[in-house]
Amino acid sequence: MKVAQIENGILVVKEREDEKLDGRKGAIVKVLGCGLCGSDIVKLKHNLVKDGTVLGHEIVAKIVDIDSDTEFRKDDVIVTSHHIPCGKCEYCKNGNVSMCRHFKETNIRPGGFSELVFVSDEHLHNVAYLKPENLTEIEASFYEPLGCCVRAVKRANLNKNSTALVIGLGSIGILMAQASKAFGMNVIGTDLIPSRVDLLKNLGIEAFCVNEMCESIKADCVFMTSGSDKAIDTALKYVRDGGKILVFSSTPNNFGYANNEIYYRELTVLGSYSPSPADLRDSLELLKNKEVKVGGLSTVYPLEKIQKAINDTLDNKIMKAYIKIS
Numbered sequence: 626m627k628v629a630q631i632e633n634g635i636l637v638v639k640e641r642e643d644e645k646l647d648g649r650k651g652a653i654v655k656v657l658g659c660g661l662c663g664s665d666i667v668k669l670k671h672n673l674v675k676d677g678t679v680l681g682h683e684i685v686a687k688i689v690d691i692d693s694d695t696e697f698r699k700d701d702v703i704v705t706s707h708h709i710p711c712g713k714c715e716y717c718k719n720g721n722v723s724m725c726r727h728f729k730e731t732n733i734r735p736g737g738f739s740e741l742v743f744v745s746d747e748h749l750h751n752v753a754y755l756k757p758e759n760l761t762e763i764e765a766s767f768y769e770p771l772g773c774c775v776r777a778v779k780r781a782n783l784n785k786n787s788t789a790l791v792i793g794l795g796s797i798g799i800l801m802a803q804a805s806k807a808f809g810m811n812v813i814g815t816d817l818i819p820s821r822v823d824l825l826k827n828l829g830i831e832a833f834c835v836n837e838m839c840e841s842i843k844a845d846c847v848f849m850t851s852g853s854d855k856a857i858d859t860a861l862k863y864v865r866d867g868g869k870i871l872v873f874s875s876t877p878n879n880f881g882y883a884n885n886e887i888y889y890r891e892l893t894v895l896g897s898y899s900p901s902p903a904d905l906r907d908s909l910e911l912l913k914n915k916e917v918k919v920g921g922l923s924t925v926y927p928l929e930k931i932q933k934a935i936n937d938t939l940d941n942k943i944m945k946a947y948i949k950i951s
């Protein structure tokens with residue numbers, strides 16, 4: 626099978642021995658395609674994982690071999706995420722499922738940018754679903770990233786009709802804005818790039834270029850989906866006194882929010898990372914009901930062009946890459 630693996634800071638397509646069940650419970654799936662996530666790029670760019678690692682976790686795949694007591698059958702096309710919380714540890718009990726050690730250890734093997742992947746029985750039981758028939762394979766690949774956004778909206782725990790400001794309208798910002806709207810918020814989006822602002826407007830959500838933002842906008846919650854250090858100032862400018870800033874992206878210089886500003890203005894700054902099974906379930910519903918629209922966001926690349934997909938994403942030439950594998 627072909628995989629795209631990390632070698633010296635880039636992704637290289639290599640031949641490997643086929644992934645097989647070999648007595649394990651679960652499924653071997655043929656990956657139809659896999660979305661390229663911002664976190665994949667961060668891991669690659671900052672050398673966070675070792676050579677030989679296969680990235681990718683936003684898969685849509687067809688079952689080719691299965692040993693499981695779930696309802697799934699050979700030839701089913703499924704979506705799945707990669708991590709599963711144990712449900713029993715202190716993190717899980719306190720709602721921080723994405724900090725659960727079991728969550729961090731579980732994964733699809735070797736990773737989504739591979740022709741064949743092993744999906745464990747635990748995945749099939751907890752985080753895998755049949756691809757809804759009304760979604761294309763590319764639309765369905767937003768199951769996991771939208772799950773992350775659903776989690777963020779839930780963690781922000783806002784009253785209905787609160788004002789949510791989404792800073793950074795890359796693909797995640799576009800999902801976050803729509804998810805916030807689906808949960809009853811009044812949503813405004815902002816970005817430096819006019820075409821991204823227009824994209825959100827075309828989805829029926831108010832949006833402005835950063836330099837055209839009205840000074841009087843005061844958000845109950847700012848969702849920080851921008852990976853730029855400068856955006857932190859924008860967040861502090863537009864969050865209302867007593868409001869929340871939900872951090873949803875790493876930034877290159879790892880600057881913080883000013884201590885005194887948090888103190889004097891009674892701000893709440895909180896993070897949100899990776900989705901629980903319940904968030905994923907909600908994500909699939911939002912996609913199925915077309916409450917979150919993802920058509921046209923993706924640009925398709927073959928596995929051999931995955932490094933180009935990464936470069937084009939970094940250069941802001943595209944919104945989101947979908948790596949078509951079979």
Ligand SMILES: [Zn+2]
Nearest residue numbers: 662683769770
């Ligand atoms: Zn992701």
Ligand SMILES: [Zn+2]
Nearest residue numbers: 711714717725
């Ligand atoms: Zn746990």
